[in-house]
Amino acid sequence: EPEVTQTPSHQVTQMGQEVILxxxxxxxxxxxxxxxQILGQKVEFLVSFYNNEISEKSEIFDxxxxxxxxxxxxxxxxxxxxxxxxxxxxxxxxxxxITDTQYFxxxxxxxxx
Amino acid sequence: AQSVTQPDIHITVSEGxxxxxxxxxxxxxxxxxxxxxxxxxQGLQLLLKYFSGDTLVQGIKGFEAxxxxxxxxFNLRKPSVHWSDAAEYFCxxxxxxxxxNLFFxxxxxxxxxP
Numbered sequence: 001e002p003e004v005t006q007t008p009s010h011q012v013t014q015m016g017q018e019v020i021l022x023x024x025x026x027x028x029x030x031x032x033x034x035x036x037q038i039l040g041q042k043v044e045f046l047v048s049f050y051n052n053e054i055s056e057k058s059e060i061f062d063x064x065x066x067x068x069x070x071x072x073x074x075x076x077x078x079x080x081x082x083x084x085x086x087x088x089x090x091x092x093x094x095x096x097x098i099t100d101t102q103y104f105x106x107x108x109x110x111x112x113x
Numbered sequence: 114a115q116s117v118t119q120p121d122i123h124i125t126v127s128e129g130x131x132x133x134x135x136x137x138x139x140x141x142x143x144x145x146x147x148x149x150x151x152x153x154x155q156g157l158q159l160l161l162k163y164f165s166g167d168t169l170v171q172g173i174k175g176f177e178a179x180x181x182x183x184x185x186x187f188n189l190r191k192p193s194v195h196w197s198d199a200a201e202y203f204c205x206x207x208x209x210x211x212x213x214n215l216f217f218x219x220x221x222x223x224x225x226x227p
Contacts, residue, residue, distance in 0.1 A: 004156075033214060043157070043203060043217040056214055091156060098213045099145065099164070106156040 002026045004105035006092050012111045013082055021077045021108045023092030032075045033093040033102060034067065043091065082112045115140045117204050119218035126194050127226050134189040134221050136204030145207035146187045148178055152200045163187060199225045
């Protein structure tokens with residue numbers, strides 16, 4: 001069964017450093033998402049991406065964040081200058097259509113020291 | 114604006130007992146509703162979804178949920194819980210803005226005792 005994959009599974013970084021989280025969505029999916037879950041809190045939407053552009057973003061997704069689909073398979077989330085409060089689990093998701101089920105990856109745990 | 118409330122933070126049930134996890138939503142139209150499960154250290158797995166039609170939906174692992182518009186609820190049920198069902202359960206509703214992003218509830222942690 002196709003699945004969404006994410007790398008790395010765990011990333012530790014120093015405050016102020018740039019990080020790139022990588023996702024490989026399900027191959028025939030067209031809609032891509034990033035969510036995050038701070039420890040002990042609910043899953044929060046960050047950004048959605050379709051047709052090589054952002055379709056929606058939350059207030060969390062400020063200028064420090066960016067997304068890119070650099071090739072036909074990868075979907076990345078970049079945090080330019082990490083803050084302590086960026087420590088969270090980051091989930092990538094993809095879906096085949098605008099109302100289709102979103103399939104989630106296993107997540108990347110980001111720890112900012 | 115859309116939102117989801119899961120009133121129970123933590124529920125403990127005995128193995129073999131029945132289970133009901135509550136979810137209430139706020140939404141301006143007919144909602145698209147989901148239940149996801151997250152095992153420790155794992156990602157989110159879809160249990161079931163409601164888009165339209167029959168208000169009682171069946172999912173994986175023996176779970177079902179009933180959409181009740183009059184109560185703005187979408188409660189998850191299972192007749193007999195297994196120890197492997199211990200996990201965090203999230204109810205979610207699709208955004209009304211058209212981008213299809215999900216709004217999640219705060220989750221209910223299920224503990225199963227032998």
